Amino acid sequence: MKSVLVLYHSNSGHTARIARRIWETVIAEGNQADLMCVMEADREGLDWNKYDLVIVGAPVFYGKFSRQLVAFVNRYKSVLDAKATSFFSVSVVARTPAKCTPEGNVYTRKFLQGNPWKPKDAHCFAGKVDYPNWGWLDTKMIQMIMKMTKGPTEPTAIIDYTDWKDVEDYARHCLTLEA
Ligand SMILES: Cc1cc2nc3c(=O)[nH]c(=O)nc-3n(C[C@H](O)[C@H](O)[C@H](O)COP(=O)(O)O)c2cc1C
Known part of the structure; x- marks a missing residue:
């Protein structure tokens, strides 16, 4: 059994729905999981020791991911580097197969290349x-x-x-x- 954190940012609720479906699936597979938006995690703090796997998700807004989420994952880079991690992006351009991969989706590719925290895995969803x-x-x-x-x-x-x-x-x- 794994202990999983699903951490997300959402402006209008769609990424929150995706994060919730991931959280429900992880639990349905017999694991323990918490679901938290980055605003809450940032304000309340987190017990990182609880988690083996951290899944982080964010929507694209005008070509960028939430500044708060990006700052948060970079602040905890050393903690995250010691865990299994995955990042998922949500964007409307990802509705086409060519832009629905981390390589083909320019926002995700730039994030993976340029950001200090590098998730071990990445995925793109159409929003x-x-x-x-x-x-x-x-x-x-x-x-x-x-x-x-x-x-x-x-x-x-x-x-x-x-x-x-x-x-x-x-x-x-x-x-x-x-x-
Ligand atoms: C103000 C605004 C800017 C957006 N900018 C982009 C963009 O640059 N590229 C893109 O593919 N989608 C863009 N989108 C689409 C969102 O990524 C998409 O609607 C997503 O599902 C929103 O997720 P949320 O409800 O969790 O905030 C934008 C949406 C809004 C409202």
């Missing part, structure tokens, strides 16, 4: 388009990205691109990782 629930400016900006990448631009579009079976497979894959 959600949710124009009605985004602000006017954000909607306009993402519509522009979508126009360039031949995605949906209708202002009423709500599309979940996440492959939920892949999320569960990823959770099981993470359980096989070694420190």
